[in-house]
Amino acid sequence: MENHFNLSVIIPVYNCERFIEKTIASVIAQPEVTEIVIVNDGSTDGTGLLLDQLQLQNPVLKIYHHQNKSNKGRSASRNLGIQKATGNFIAFLDADDYFLPNRFANDIKVFQENKNCDGVYNAVGFHFYRVGTAQELQTHQLYTVNQKIKPDFLFEALLSGKYGHFQIDGLTVKKSVFDTIGLFNESLVVAEDTDVFWKMALKCQLETGLIGQPVAIRGIHDNNVFDQQDLYKKYIIKMYESVLFWSNKVKLPISKNDLLLKWIWLLRFKQNKTLVQDMQYWFFLFKNSKKLIFTYLIVKYFPIVRLRKKIFPFIFR
Numbered sequence: 043m044e045n046h047f048n049l050s051v052i053i054p055v056y057n058c059e060r061f062i063e064k065t066i067a068s069v070i071a072q073p074e075v076t077e078i079v080i081v082n083d084g085s086t087d088g089t090g091l092l093l094d095q096l097q098l099q100n101p102v103l104k105i106y107h108h109q110n111k112s113n114k115g116r117s118a119s120r121n122l123g124i125q126k127a128t129g130n131f132i133a134f135l136d137a138d139d140y141f142l143p144n145r146f147a148n149d150i151k152v153f154q155e156n157k158n159c160d161g162v163y164n165a166v167g168f169h170f171y172r173v174g175t176a177q178e179l180q181t182h183q184l185y186t187v188n189q190k191i192k193p194d195f196l197f198e199a200l201l202s203g204k205y206g207h208f209q210i211d212g213l214t215v216k217k218s219v220f221d222t223i224g225l226f227n228e229s230l231v232v233a234e235d236t237d238v239f240w241k242m243a244l245k246c247q248l249e250t251g252l253i254g255q256p257v258a259i260r261g262i263h264d265n266n267v268f269d270q271q272d273l274y275k276k277y278i279i280k281m282y283e284s285v286l287f288w289s290n291k292v293k294l295p296i297s298k299n300d301l302l303l304k305w306i307w308l309l310r311f312k313q314n315k316t317l318v319q320d321m322q323y324w325f326f327l328f329k330n331s332k333k334l335i336f337t338y339l340i341v342k343y344f345p346i347v348r349l350r351k352k353i354f355p356f357i358f359r
Contacts, residue, residue, distance in 0.1 A: 048130050049077075050129030050133075051078050051079065052081070052120055053081070054136070055081065056089075057087045058085070060138075062092060066078060068135075070100055074150065078104065079123045080105045081120070083108065083114060083115065084114070108122065120134065120226050131214060132214070136261075138261040138263065140261075141211070159248075162251040163213050163248055163250065165212060166184070166256050168183065168185070168259065168260050169260070170263075186253045187207070188205055189253075191205060193247045198301065201305060210235045212257055237285060241288060287330045299334055324343060
């Protein structure tokens with residue numbers, strides 16, 4: 043592990059005066075945290091005043107704004123936080139969530155035992171601030187991967203969804219990771235965290251941390267963005283495209299691009315587009331993935347070929 047575990051926790055905040063004091067208190071309670079980087083993303087409620095009061099009491103808080111105190115979204119706010127952070131390790135916390143005691147104790151052990159480790163991911167639990175439905179109470183218990191996964195297989199595991207998922211509150215990474223993968227994609231309104239997770243899994247060594255018990259708690263209330271299914275439906279395929287186009291820039295193995303294209307087209311088929319529309323989309327994908335033009339993938343994912351899957355069953359292997 044690096045000589046010192048200097049940890050910056052980044053919290054993007056927008057109109058979250060109801061939760062932010064509890065959120066910040068949960069971070070202050072972690073002895074490993076050297077600074078809390080707050081990005082006030084153009085809040086219009088009492089968040090700003092509350093943050094100023096908390097900063098006077100806790101010098102570890104550092105508060106930043108976008109230019110003209112504008113609202114630019116979670117990705118831009120996390121990016122500003124990363125750029126301002128002075129720690130050599132980074133963790134994130136959403137403004138309506140909170141850490142549990144000893145949040146980073148096991149992470150430090152994992153980094154110490156694996157000198158090539160770039161990041162550790164852990165389980166996150168849920169707390170309902172509203173009445174939960176029977177289905178929510180059943181499904182919203184633990185957000186985690188369900189088994190220890192080797193770093194070399196992590197991308198395939200996350201892509202398939204069979205082994206569970208990450209949640210950003212449970213992730214701790216070296217700051218240098220963002221030199222490798224880049225920052226958050228600010229064009230993604232949602233799924234921007236998954237975009238980053240997958241890029242990390244493809245280029246970095248992420249180790250399994252605590253997956254049987256939560257290290258942080260996600261707040262469930264009436265204004266959660268992840269309840270906006272129409273928004274996710276629009277942006278999820280854009281997230282896949284983002285990872286695909288990035289993977290070409292960083293020259294990942296063609297097998298990884300193949301997997302991404304397979305899932306992109308599975309999503310695309312659910313949209314019931316016309317053949318002409320699919321051909322236009324195929325052109326768009328390969329226009330932005332120029333390194334794939336001279337590979338077998340350009341034929342494999344040509345819409346007319348894929349429609350004839352009964353004749354070419356090898357395509358779907």
